[in-house]
Amino acid sequence: AQRVTQPEKLLSVFKGAPVELKCNYSYSGSPELFWYVQYSRQRLQLLLRHISRESIKGFTADLNKGETSFHLKKPFAQEEDSAMYYCALDTGRRALTFGSGTRLQVQP
Amino acid sequence: DTEVTQTPKHLVMGMTNKKSLKCEQHMGHRAMYWYKQKAKKPPELMFVYSYEKLSINESVPSRFSPECPNSSLLNLHLHALQPEDSALYLCASSRAGQGTDTQYFGPGTRLTVL
Numbered sequence: 566a567q568r569v570t571q572p573e574k575l576l577s578v579f580k581g582a583p584v585e586l587k588c589n590y591s592y593s594g595s596p597e598l599f600w601y602v603q604y605s606r607q608r609l610q611l612l613l614r615h616i617s618r619e620s621i622k623g624f625t626a627d628l629n630k631g632e633t634s635f636h637l638k639k640p641f642a643q644e645e646d647s648a649m650y651y652c653a654l655d656t657g658r659r660a661l662t663f664g665s666g667t668r669l670q671v672q673p
Numbered sequence: 674d675t676e677v678t679q680t681p682k683h684l685v686m687g688m689t690n691k692k693s694l695k696c697e698q699h700m701g702h703r704a705m706y707w708y709k710q711k712a713k714k715p716p717e718l719m720f721v722y723s724y725e726k727l728s729i730n731e732s733v734p735s736r737f738s739p740e741c742p743n744s745s746l747l748n749l750h751l752h753a754l755q756p757e758d759s760a761l762y763l764c765a766s767s768r769a770g771q772g773t774d775t776q777y778f779g780p781g782t783r784l785t786v787l
Binding site for chain 1: 704714715716717718721723728729731763767769773774775776777778779780781
């Protein structure tokens, strides 16, 4: 069965510092990987997906099939980036498997 | 309308009650989902409907009964729940084309079972 691992429950950085939220997955096939974000008092929403290869709000993520990773990166964190971030995987069944989430705190 | 709406926002029910959660979207999406999210945990998939037909049931107990009466509406009927079923229930929708499309989530219904 597929599995998504986010090793950090909490990541605290200062404004302007680089950010990397780690995500590793286990699945023998070719999954689709996503990052979803939940800001305080807002609904869960898509941040980006590996198939789009785009940068959203300055965040990027590259799928590394050799390391089975999909880490989320941003060179300069902003206070408004503080939120809960979930990495998620879909094996093609249209069923998302979420990691346990990482709370990002960006301090002024 | 580009949002998924869910009613009610909060629900408190006893173990012998019957209640229903409602989810609605008007984005023309043909796939709809129910997730359960316990406190400080990620969402867990319960059911997937594709073109109004149940396509995935993640071994959910029968006290949860989903229904998709039309392409815009998704219900979750609840009966004889247990206190451990207390959670945030999230609805989502997406296009149902080939491959995986972005899922759009509702705000959730917070359910408390007494």
